[in-house]
Amino acid sequence: MPELPEVEVVRAGLAPAVTGARIAGVEVLDARSLKRHDAASGDFEHRLTGERIEAAVRRGKFLWLPLASGDALVGHLGMSGQMLLRTPDHPGDDRHARIRLHLEHPEHGELRVDFVDQRIFGSMAVDRMLPTADGEIAGYSADVTGPWARTIPSQVAHIARDPLDPAFRDDEFVRAVRRRASGIKRILLDQGLISGIGNIYADEALWAVRMHGEQPGDTLSPRRVRELLQAVREVLQKALAEGGTSFDAQYVNVNGASGYFSHSLNAYGQTGKPCPRCGTPIVREAFMNRSSHRCPRCQRLRMTRQSTGAPTPTPERRAGSPAPR
Numbered sequence: 001m002p003e004l005p006e007v008e009v010v011r012a013g014l015a016p017a018v019t020g021a022r023i024a025g026v027e028v029l030d031a032r033s034l035k036r037h038d039a040a041s042g043d044f045e046h047r048l049t050g051e052r053i054e055a056a057v058r059r060g061k062f063l064w065l066p067l068a069s070g071d072a073l074v075g076h077l078g079m080s081g082q083m084l085l086r087t088p089d090h091p092g093d094d095r096h097a098r099i100r101l102h103l104e105h106p107e108h109g110e111l112r113v114d115f116v117d118q119r120i121f122g123s124m125a126v127d128r129m130l131p132t133a134d135g136e137i138a139g140y141s142a143d144v145t146g147p148w149a150r151t152i153p154s155q156v157a158h159i160a161r162d163p164l165d166p167a168f169r170d171d172e173f174v175r176a177v178r179r180r181a182s183g184i185k186r187i188l189l190d191q192g193l194i195s196g197i198g199n200i201y202a203d204e205a206l207w208a209v210r211m212h213g214e215q216p217g218d219t220l221s222p223r224r225v226r227e228l229l230q231a232v233r234e235v236l237q238k239a240l241a242e243g244g245t246s247f248d249a250q251y252v253n254v255n256g257a258s259g260y261f262s263h264s265l266n267a268y269g270q271t272g273k274p275c276p277r278c279g280t281p282i283v284r285e286a287f288m289n290r291s292s293h294r295c296p297r298c299q300r301l302r303m304t305r306q307s308t309g310a311p312t313p314t315p316e317r318r319a320g321s322p323a324p325r
Contacts, residue, residue, distance in 0.1 A: 002077045004162055004196030005239035007061050008140065010083055015056040015142055017085055017111060018065060018103060023051045024110075025102035033098035033117060036076070036155060037125035047126045048073065048101070054146050059139035059165070060195025062156045066129070066148035074127045074153045075115065081122025086112040099124050127153040136167035162196035163233050174225045177217040184220065184228070185213030185292060197232060200268045201239065203293045205231040207267035212301040213292050219303035238264065267293045 002010075026045040028034065037044050052068040063083075065073040075083060088102070088110045099115040115124055129151035137144045138152040161168045173194060180187055187193065188202045197205075206213055208231040209224070220228075242264060266276050271284040275295035285292045 002061060002081070003198035003201055004058075004060060004164070004236055005201075007058055007063055007077060007196075008240055010077070011056050011058040011063050011140070012142075013085065014063075014065075014083060014113070017105065017108060018053045018113065019055050019143070020107075021053050021103040021105040021111075023048050023053065023101055024104045025049060027100040027102075028098075029100065030098040030120070032120050033115060033123055034125065036074070036123040038127075041126070041128070044124075044126060047071070053103075054148055055141045055143050057139045057141040057148075059152070059156055060159050060162045060191060061198070062139075062153075062159060062195075064127075064139075064153050064156065066146065066151075067126075070129060070148070071126055072129055072148070072153045074125050074155055076123050078117060078119065078121030078123065080119040081115065081117040084114045084116055086114055088112055125155065127155050130154050130157050133157070134167065140165065159191055160193050160195045163194060163229060164196070164236060168194075170226065170229060173229060174222050177225045178220060178222065180217035182217060183214040184211060184217055185287065187217050188232070189288075196236070199287075199290055199292075200265075201232065201235050203268040204235045204266060207294060207299065208235065210295075210298045212299045213287065213294065214301055216303065267295065269293065 026048045028045060034044055041047075048067075051071075051073075053073075054066040054068060057064050057066060061076070063075045063077075065075075067073060075081070077083075090112065092100075094114065094116055096116045096118045097114050098117050098120070101113040101115075103111050103113065105111060115122070129148065130153075132138050132150050132152050135150060137149050139156075141149070143149075176193055177184070177187055185202050185206060188197050188205070189199070202213070205228060209227050211224070211228060217225075267282055270282040270293060272281050274280065275282055275298060278295065278297050280295050280297040282293055283296050285294070
């Protein structure tokens, strides 16, 4: 599913085209894509028609367009969702198109945003806005001066800040990790603690710091947690620079172009290929109804738990030092 870099690429592509635009019309082609829209709050098409879009904002994997009325249009891409910019005369024969927004922009004129979703796990919804719990700017946007900047859609309010967010608190994250006995990869995927990280970038960050995904959080030193957090940020930034990760036509930007970070992957999806660091074949392991990828030599479990729950220590190694033979 699209993770932070892929959603940010979409947000950045949409922002200049939709900010300041008026929604002239809405077409709902498949009501299944409105599963997160509360019909009791009003008809989706009626609530949007005539609205002005103020910005394009992202937190983690969630994207929303603040509206002049004070509400927001929330989009979640799910497994295969796309938000594609179209000209008004673009053929409307895409069988996976679920929702179309017809826009009038003061500079760019008429344009269209198509929400395309092959597997229909994504959604769009008009949602009310709430003040952010910490009073900080809600998410990433090119403009943070509007009255909407410190408000967040109610459907996104439970999502933690992502590691590229200026308001992300490193110290709080370190403490939270070290209080948890679950494996570190599960912790990275907990969107209530840190958002935007999915299977791909968790595997890549763990590979970068030579850490096993099942390493219990409460066995990690503060230094190791900070090393991992830094690796997460570096992986996300590199993926952003390369347009995200595309394995097939489902992962594209607003113009339909694929990202190329898949060519830079060291662990994820590299089963059987030599580890770029030590040459040992990368292995694929079952993990939460999906898969994990790691180097069995570089990424060893450094501390396990006995049946009593007490930790059994093994020497912790600084990232970058040679793996034991």
